[in-house]
Amino acid sequence: MGRIIKFVVIVMLVSGVTSFLLTALAAGGQRHQADPSFISVVFGMTAGIVFLLFSGTRRVPLADxxxxxxxxxxxxxxxxxxxxxxxxxxxxxxxxxxxxxxxxxxxxxxxxxxxxxxxxxxxxxxxxxxxxxxxxxxxxxxxxxxxxxxxxxxxxxxxxxxxxxxxxxxxxxxxxxxxxxxxx
Structure with a gap:
């Protein structure tokens, strides 16, 4: 799977999970003014960008x-x-x-x-x-x-x-x- 496809999948998954959690929290208590879809997209895009930045980085052992x-x-x-x-x-x-x-x-x-x-x-x-x-x-x-x-x-x-x-x-x-x- 290409990096861009992985990026899109990560953004969608993180956005979906965040939206679900925020909606569940809002339903259990008082309704907040913040729109959970916007917050979810911000979390999703942040996770996707972090993935793109570090996708080529691997763990390399250090010398003693x-x-x-x-x-x-x-x-x-x-x-x-x-x-x-x-x-x-x-x-x-x-x-x-x-x-x-x-x-x-x-x-x-x-x-x-x-x-x-x-x-x-x-x-x-x-x-x-x-x-x-x-x-x-x-x-x-x-x-x-x-x-x-x-x-x-x-x-x-x-x-x-x-x-x-x-x-x-x-x-x-x-x-x-x-x-x-x-x-x-």
């Missing part, structure tokens, strides 16, 4: 403290591999999950504020962030053997963007206070 400290303590990846630190720290849409795609495969999902450490093979990688069916412009990241690249997801009124950042001690100190998504 030892794993997070180990990732942040090592400035480079193991030989023969590279690391991609994907950071999301935005105030807009904090609870909406953003899928992170590397080379066409979704590797994790991030809410805000969170980050993920993804082990990849060295070379040219294409990163995309996807939320609510909208994709960012691809970001091409060249990562050398043993290198750690940082990609930041930012969200604003004009949508999401990906940007590459330098891996600095200040960034790692900031990330030490942020939850890390468990490696896949």
């Amino acid at each position: 403290e030892a794993t997070r400290r180990a990732v942040l303590a090592e400035p480079t990846a193991a030989a023969g591999t590279a690391r991609l630190l994907v950071v999301r720290e935005s105030k807009m849409g904090m609870m909406i999950g953003v899928d992170v795609e590397v080379d066409g495969a979704v590797v994790t999902q991030l809410k805000s504020p969170r980050f993920a450490a993804i082990t990849i093979s060295p070379g040219r990688r294409v990163c995309v962030a996807i939320a609510q069916g909208k994709r960012t412009a691809p970001l091409v990241v060249d990562v050398a053997d043993g290198e750690t690249a940082v990609v930041r997801i930012t969200a604003g009124l004009m949508g999401m963007k990906l940007a590459r950042e330098d891996d600095t001690p200040a960034l790692r100190a900031t990330l030490a206070k942020v939850a890390m998504v468990a490696p896949a």
